[in-house]
Amino acid sequence: MEIIKFGRTGLKVSKLCFGTMTIGSSEWKPWVLDAAAAKPLLKRCLDLGITFFDTANWYSTGESERVVASTLASMVPRDRLVLATKAYYPMSDDPNDQGLSRKHLLSSVEASLRRMGTDYVDLFVMHAFDPYTPIEETMEALHDIVKSGKACYLGASTMFAWQFERMNHVARQNGWTSFVNMQCQYNLLYREEEREMLPYCRDQGIAVTCFSPLARGWLSGSKKIRSQTDASFSLFHGDALDREICAAVETIAAERGATTAEVALAWVYSRKTICCPIIGASSVRQIEDNIRALDLELTADEIGLLDQLYRPRDVINDHVPEPMPRYLQRQTCKES
Amino acid sequence: METVSFGQTGLKVSKLCFGTMTLGSSEWKPWALDEAESRPILKRALDLGFTFFDMADWYSAGIGERIVTTALTSMVPRDRLVLTTKAYYATSDDPNAQGLSRKHLLSSIDASLSRMGTDYVDIFMVHAFDPDTPIEETMEALHDIVKSGKARYLGASTMFAWQFARMNHVARENGWTPFVNMQCQYNLLYRENEREMLPYCGDQGIAVSCFSPLARGWLAGSKGTRSQTDWMFGNNYGDALDREICAMVKSIAAEHGTTMAEVALAWVIAKKAICCPIIGADSPSQVETNVKALDLELEAEEIETLDSLYRPRDVINDHVPDPMPRHLGGVLTD
Numbered sequence: 037m038e039i040i041k042f043g044r045t046g047l048k049v050s051k052l053c054f055g056t057m058t059i060g061s062s063e064w065k066p067w068v069l070d071a072a073a074a075k076p077l078l079k080r081c082l083d084l085g086i087t088f089f090d091t092a093n094w095y096s097t098g099e100s101e102r103v104v105a106s107t108l109a110s111m112v113p114r115d116r117l118v119l120a121t122k123a124y125y126p127m128s129d130d131p132n133d134q135g136l137s138r139k140h141l142l143s144s145v146e147a148s149l150r151r152m153g154t155d156y157v158d159l160f161v162m163h164a165f166d167p168y169t170p171i172e173e174t175m176e177a178l179h180d181i182v183k184s185g186k187a188c189y190l191g192a193s194t195m196f197a198w199q200f201e202r203m204n205h206v207a208r209q210n211g212w213t214s215f216v217n218m219q220c221q222y223n224l225l226y227r228e229e230e231r232e233m234l235p236y237c238r239d240q241g242i243a244v245t246c247f248s249p250l251a252r253g254w255l256s257g258s259k260k261i262r263s264q265t266d267a268s269f270s271l272f273h274g275d276a277l278d279r280e281i282c283a284a285v286e287t288i289a290a291e292r293g294a295t296t297a298e299v300a301l302a303w304v305y306s307r308k309t310i311c312c313p314i315i316g317a318s319s320v321r322q323i324e325d326n327i328r329a330l331d332l333e334l335t336a337d338e339i340g341l342l343d344q345l346y347r348p349r350d351v352i353n354d355h356v357p358e359p360m361p362r363y364l365q366r367q368t369c370k371e372s
Numbered sequence: 373m374e375t376v377s378f379g380q381t382g383l384k385v386s387k388l389c390f391g392t393m394t395l396g397s398s399e400w401k402p403w404a405l406d407e408a409e410s411r412p413i414l415k416r417a418l419d420l421g422f423t424f425f426d427m428a429d430w431y432s433a434g435i436g437e438r439i440v441t442t443a444l445t446s447m448v449p450r451d452r453l454v455l456t457t458k459a460y461y462a463t464s465d466d467p468n469a470q471g472l473s474r475k476h477l478l479s480s481i482d483a484s485l486s487r488m489g490t491d492y493v494d495i496f497m498v499h500a501f502d503p504d505t506p507i508e509e510t511m512e513a514l515h516d517i518v519k520s521g522k523a524r525y526l527g528a529s530t531m532f533a534w535q536f537a538r539m540n541h542v543a544r545e546n547g548w549t550p551f552v553n554m555q556c557q558y559n560l561l562y563r564e565n566e567r568e569m570l571p572y573c574g575d576q577g578i579a580v581s582c583f584s585p586l587a588r589g590w591l592a593g594s595k596g597t598r599s600q601t602d603w604m605f606g607n608n609y610g611d612a613l614d615r616e617i618c619a620m621v622k623s624i625a626a627e628h629g630t631t632m633a634e635v636a637l638a639w640v641i642a643k644k645a646i647c648c649p650i651i652g653a654d655s656p657s658q659v660e661t662n663v664k665a666l667d668l669e670l671e672a673e674e675i676e677t678l679d680s681l682y683r684p685r686d687v688i689n690d691h692v693p694d695p696m697p698r699h700l701g702g703v704l705t706d
Contacts, residue, residue, distance in 0.1 A: 197534045198572035205541040231687060232568050236534035277699045347699035348684035351567060362683055362699050363613065 037085030037327065042118075043243025043311055045189060045216045047158065049088040049118050051305075052327065053245055054081045055314040056089060056104045060096025068096055069318060071103045078107050080320045084327050090219070090245070090314055091152075092122035092163060093144060098151050105152035114154055121148045122193065124163035136166035138177040145186050159217060160187035162203075164354055165195035171206045179212035191217030191245075194353050197232035204240070215242065222246035222310060224255055224285065224300055225278045227346050234309040243311040249304040254278060255285060256297035272352050275361030281345050288338050294329075301329035303342055373421030373663065378454075379579025379647055381525060381552045383494065385424040385454050387641075387666065389581055390417045390659075391650040392425060392440045396432020404432055405654065407439045414443045416656035420663045426555070426581070426650055427488075428458035428499060429480055434487050441488035450490055457484045458529065460499035472502035474513040481522050495553055496523035500690055501531035507542045515548035527553030527581075530689050533568035540576070551578065558582035558646060560591055560621065560636055561614045563682050570645040579647040582640065590614060591621055591636035608688055611697030617681050624674050630664075637665035639678055 038051040058067065059074040069077070081089075089108060091100045101121055108117055123144040126134035134140060145160060160181060166174065181187050192200055192215050200218060207214040218237050220229050226248070237244050250256045254273045282296070289296045304313045315326040334342075350359035374387040394403065395410040405413070417425075425444060427437050437457055444453055459480035462470035470476060481496060496517060502510065517523050528536055528551045536554060543550040554573050556565045562584070573580045586592045590609045618632070625635045640649045651662040670678075686695035 196568055196571065197532075198537050198568050198575075201534050201537040201541070202572075202575070205537070205545075209541075209545060232532055232534050235532065236538075239534075239538070347696070348564075348686060350684060360683070 037330070039087070040311065042189075043216055043237075044241030045243070047118065047189060047216075049312060050086045051312065051330065052086055053088040053090050053120075053312045053314040054078075054086045054323075055247055055316045056091045056100050057095045058316050058318050059091075059104055060100035060102075064096040064099065067318065068100075071107065074103055075107050076320055077317055077323060078104065079111060080323050082108070082112055084323065087116065088118045088120075088312060090120045090161075092125075092161070093127060093148050093151075094122065094125040094163065097127065098147070101148055102151040102153075105154060109153060118158045119152065119154065120159035120161055120191065121152070121157050122161040122163040123148070124166065136162055136169045136174040136177075138173050141174070141177040141181065145181050149186060156186055156188060158188045159191045160189075161191035161193055161217065161219060162195075162215075163193050165192075165199045165203075171203050172210070175203060175207040175210065175212050175214075179207065179210075182213045189213075189216045191215055191219055193219040194221065196351075196353075197236050200233070201236060217243045217245060219245045219247060219314070221248045221352060222304065222307075223249050223251045224281050224303055224342060224346070225251040225273050226349070226352060228349065228351050230309075231348075238309055244309060245312045245314050246304065246310050247314045247316075249301050249313050249315065250297055251278075251300075254282060255300035256295065257282070257286075272359055275349075275363070277345070277347055277349075277362055281342070284342060284345060288334070288342070292332065294332055295325060297325055298329040298332050299334070301326060302332040302334050303339065305330060306334055306339060373666065375423070376647065378525075379552055379573075380577035381579070383454065383525065383552075385648060386422045387648065388422060388662065389424040389426050389648045389650040390414075390422045391583055391652045392427050392436055393431045394652050394654055395440055396436035397439075400432040400435070403654075404436075407443070410439055411443045412656050413653055413659060414440065415447060416659045417653075418444070418447055420659060423452060424454045424456075424648060426456045426583075428461075428497075429463055429484050429487075430458065430461040430499065433463065434483070437484055438487040438489075441490060445489065454494045455488070455490065456495035456497055456527065457488070457493050458497040458499040459484070460502065472498055472505045472510040472513075474509050477510065477513040477517065481517050485522060492521055493523050495525045495527045497527035497529055497553070497555060499529050501528075501535045501539075507539050508546070511539060511543040511546065511548050515543065515546075518549045525549075525553065526551045527555060529555040530557065532687075532689075533572050536569070537572055553579045553581060555581045555583060555650070557584045557688060558640065558643075559585050559587045560617050560639055560678060560682070561587040561609050562685070562688060564685065564687050566645075567684075574645055580645060581648040581650050582646050583650045583652075585637050585640040585649045585651060586633055587614075587636075590618060592631070592633035593618070593622070608695055611685075613681070613683055613698055617678070620678060620681060624670070624678070628668065630668060631661065633661055634665040634668050635670070637662060638668040638670050639675060641666060642670060642675055 039048050040051050042049045060068050062068050062070055091104050132139050178190050204214045251273050285296045285299050289299045317323045349362050352359050375384045376387050378385050396404050398404050398406050468475050514526050540550040587609050621632045621635050625632045653659040685698050688695050
């Protein structure tokens, strides 16, 4: 697999990042794989050239970090890997065991390193914006984490562009380490980041990684266990236009003799604003499919067709608890 | 009319700002009013307590600035007024007579002041973001304009939140003057600035003024000259959801025994994120209608009903030349 430069940094990563929310403990969510089931997946990733692995303290409440890092490190030297983890979401009912406070970040990175059995993460990512902690406190704590060698680089995920810009600005104003990475949701059914976040990141040379390239299975026609049990599946996607876009993906897939997942992934892979798409998988076969999509080059016409269908929709983040479809059938009010 | 603090500044302004795009020269746009018709409108605005008047070098190609300021200062001392003007749009075919370069900004403020017959504007605004000029160059030139006394404060209009935040940060990193004002489009049919811009301004204490509170007439049920000739009227508004929202405004107006325009304005006035709505007028009586909306207090339930209808739509700015209607239940409606 192609190795690329991670934004404006000197870090080199595989073109695809492997997302490990599906790995850890099935006790956390029914669709999560335990250590034994996960090992062949991680092995296949390594065999196919993936060096970049994304986890989070919150995934399987720490089990994902433990399983992923120890399994990988049993197969390849630690330094050959680019490992990312995250902090923000509650790890217990302790009010200080969440968010982006100095207290939580310093404990959190240490707990993550302990579970991962490593001295450092390559990328320490803020899972979301914390409106209850001063940005100065967060950025100084993150800088200290970098200076102490516990993280090489900093990243952030799922927030408004103005919040991300503020955080970087506060860091720069104080001579602290700024973010080199934004990880956000991006797929054919969710392109809201094209408005503010992607242009900002391009302007600043910030590497964009994106998750949910298949919109939680919608773009692969998935009927798997996660689709049926994960609330986010039906909550975020599935209005009339989403279905229209899925149908266009199906048509192109049929013409190309490919799967809908491959077409949807190939569309993300073709975006110059995205540095590294993050792929997930619950089987070795899915990993192979995801990677095969790198060879599927969509024509300009196909991309144009897929591009023009999208219309704006609600933002998806923690501050928009119930994103609504683009248009609701309401009580009709009389036309004037 | 109530006087309010302008964001976190010490400046006090009338709660409503009077927008003067309609005043200047009918040769510029068919709906723009000439000097003789403009004067009684401005007089009525002053009588009703407006102190805050918004202009731009681009409006009637400079004639707007001249007519508005001359008329106002013939009726009230200059220092009693809060006057803004803007620069960015091309004022001639000279490639240097547009944008936010140091060259253009320094000439532009001098030309505006000379047309306005005043030594200073209260707020000098950049009309839009200039992707072809380094932000450092723009912010340093604006700072110099403030330090020279030609502008008291700086503002910006119609850009993406990340661009506005970047400009402010470049200013702050260099010890230059940041913006205290964002002027953006905001009305019941266009609320895209709720996503990024208004939260950013709220966080930073930046005063938000907003134009097009009536969505270029759609929310007033307008069938005037401008509606028929201005491309923006048909181009930006009018999909099925816009019409649904207008119908709701009409029904609430009927319950209050008032006009659609008053209800639509009252909704904007009720929004805490907005410091000063900017109103426009074609006649002294339209000025009165706008001011009357200050007394119309919508019930929480009415605001909620109006709020709940909106769905996201394309951004309107120079970088989105053809905003399209929303997707409404399976087919694109025009």
